[in-house]
Amino acid sequence: MSSVQEVNPRVLGIRAPTSLQSLAAYITEQITQGTKKSFKKVIDVSSGDSHRAGMAPVSFVRQVLAVCLYPELFRVESLPLDVKLRAKRLLGGCGGGCVGSYSVTSCGLPLVQQSVAEFIMRRDGGVSSNPEEIILSDGSESSLSLVLHLMASGEGETQTGVLTPIPCPHTLPMLLDEAGVMLVPYQLREDRGWAVDLEELHRALKTARGRCKPRAIYISNPGNPTGFVQNRKTIEEVIQFAAAERLVLLADEVHQDSVYGQGSEFVSYKKVLFEMGKEYSETVELVSFHSISSACMGECGLRGGYMEIINMDPTVFKYLRNLLAYLSPTVLPQLVLEIMVNPPTPGDPSYKTYTQEILLTQTTVAQNAQRACEVLNDLPGMSCQPATGGIFLYPRLHVPPLMIEEAKSLGVEADVLYCQRFLEEEGVCLGAGCENGQEDKKYHIRLCVLAPPVTMEEVLARLRSFHLRLLS
Numbered sequence: 001m002s003s004v005q006e007v008n009p010r011v012l013g014i015r016a017p018t019s020l021q022s023l024a025a026y027i028t029e030q031i032t033q034g035t036k037k038s039f040k041k042v043i044d045v046s047s048g049d050s051h052r053a054g055m056a057p058v059s060f061v062r063q064v065l066a067v068c069l070y071p072e073l074f075r076v077e078s079l080p081l082d083v084k085l086r087a088k089r090l091l092g093g094c095g096g097g098c099v100g101s102y103s104v105t106s107c108g109l110p111l112v113q114q115s116v117a118e119f120i121m122r123r124d125g126g127v128s129s130n131p132e133e134i135i136l137s138d139g140s141e142s143s144l145s146l147v148l149h150l151m152a153s154g155e156g157e158t159q160t161g162v163l164t165p166i167p168c169p170h171t172l173p174m175l176l177d178e179a180g181v182m183l184v185p186y187q188l189r190e191d192r193g194w195a196v197d198l199e200e201l202h203r204a205l206k207t208a209r210g211r212c213k214p215r216a217i218y219i220s221n222p223g224n225p226t227g228f229v230q231n232r233k234t235i236e237e238v239i240q241f242a243a244a245e246r247l248v249l250l251a252d253e254v255h256q257d258s259v260y261g262q263g264s265e266f267v268s269y270k271k272v273l274f275e276m277g278k279e280y281s282e283t284v285e286l287v288s289f290h291s292i293s294s295a296c297m298g299e300c301g302l303r304g305g306y307m308e309i310i311n312m313d314p315t316v317f318k319y320l321r322n323l324l325a326y327l328s329p330t331v332l333p334q335l336v337l338e339i340m341v342n343p344p345t346p347g348d349p350s351y352k353t354y355t356q357e358i359l360l361t362q363t364t365v366a367q368n369a370q371r372a373c374e375v376l377n378d379l380p381g382m383s384c385q386p387a388t389g390g391i392f393l394y395p396r397l398h399v400p401p402l403m404i405e406e407a408k409s410l411g412v413e414a415d416v417l418y419c420q421r422f423l424e425e426e427g428v429c430l431g432a433g434c435e436n437g438q439e440d441k442k443y444h445i446r447l448c449v450l451a452p453p454v455t456m457e458e459v460l461a462r463l464r465s466f467h468l469r470l471l472s
């Protein structure tokens with residue numbers, strides 16, 4: 001997810017960039033051209049782009065991709081046998097045995113759809129999964145955007161509305177807006193670690209009716225940016241709510257491989273839905289999303305993912321497939337997806353390295369999240385709910401009144417101004433809160449903890465120094 005938080009050009013002078021990330025790029029350019037700063041380079045921990053933050057890619061993924069892209073590498077003796085076998089199998093699933101050909105079908109490579117279905121069945125303890133209900137795409141945002149466009153209709157009272165958690169992934173409001181659907185906010189409970197609150201869902205729905213036609217509810221689990229992992233009871237309640245109110249469930253489960261809180265585990269909406277009996281499993285419309293931008297793969301730049309569609313009206317499903325007819329997904333990300341859902345198993349030459357690399361990422365996220373939370377909670381004017389999953393922390397900022405006034409006069413939100421100043425003075429790009437426009441204004445920052453520990457320490461040290469200076 002790229003970050004596009006607005007900053008104020010007036011603060012920056014004539015050639016000023018207009019988003020935190022473009023400001024980061026601008027400062028980087030200045031450093032390259034010789035401008036002296038108190039830091040050598042900009043660190044970007046605003047989005048979940050782990051490779052940008054310095055995490056290493058998974059070796060097996062890159063080795064298999066390399067062989068698929070350049071089959072001459074089959075001859076390289078030092079490459080593990082399972083790399084070559086996997087590359088051969090994947091190429092066998094590509095049109096003409098080559099990654100340069102279009103996807104075999106508009107929904108992706110059948111071989112990958114099959115592997116995804118098998119993964120879902122293993123993950124969900126045997127709950128069945130139909131490869132034909134799995135649509136591969138160039139990333140989960142692109143799948144979500146497609147579904148939103150499909151649901152978008154009407155205007156005014158009849159405009160499609162989507163119940164959306166606040167806070168939510170920072171690009172979501174733009175996706176909704178671009179699709180022409182109305183964002184119907186439901187507030188997550190910060191005082192309960194950012195839990196979903198059933199009463200709040202009812203309140204949000206009631207308030208929205210008459211202003212738009214709510215047709216879906218979006219859920220991010222593990223939560224982006226909250227780090228909250230929903231338990232089975234919450235999921236059941238949300239499903240019952242969706243069933244009673246005839247809402248489509250849009251379950252964004254991209255960070256399912258990153259759950260680390262004690263006693264927390266990832267349970268998919270699909271699994272719970274199917275364990276709630278036919279009354280639900282045969283009626284509630286569910287679209288679940290997963291992606292190779294997940295914590296452990298971190299292949300954000302390759303953009304690949306899938307959505308599994310359950311209980312969609314067959315006519316609508318057919319229409320969706322027709323829509324995709326000319327837009328078959330890119331091939332390379334599908335190969336990464338296949339590896340993600342079907343990793344090396346015990347006995348395979350790459351098993352040990354693969355498992356160690358994944359474990360390293362998972363441990364890094366868990367330790368960074370804990371360390372960062374401690375440091376943030378130690379700062380005056382900052383409070384952070386501990387995360388139990390995902391890749392972000394979302395601490396609350398108690399911004400000094402002077403800065404709030406200054407932000408007002410500049411026409412930006414105070415947390416945006418905070419991030420902007422921090423970036424200019426310390427060279428770290430954070431994300432600002434996404435509650436802007438809410439009446440009861442609370443300020444937050446978004447910090448991705450999927451970064452090498454030494455980078456995280458550097459970020460925390462710079463943040464501490466900036467924050468204390470600001471408050472002094």
Ligand SMILES: Cc1ncc(COP(=O)(O)O)c(C=O)c1O
Binds near residue numbers: 291304
């Ligand atoms: C909750 C969530 N959904 C979606 C995405 C983006 O996924 P993709 O890159 O597959 O579009 C991210 C990226 O970090 C995310 O955190």
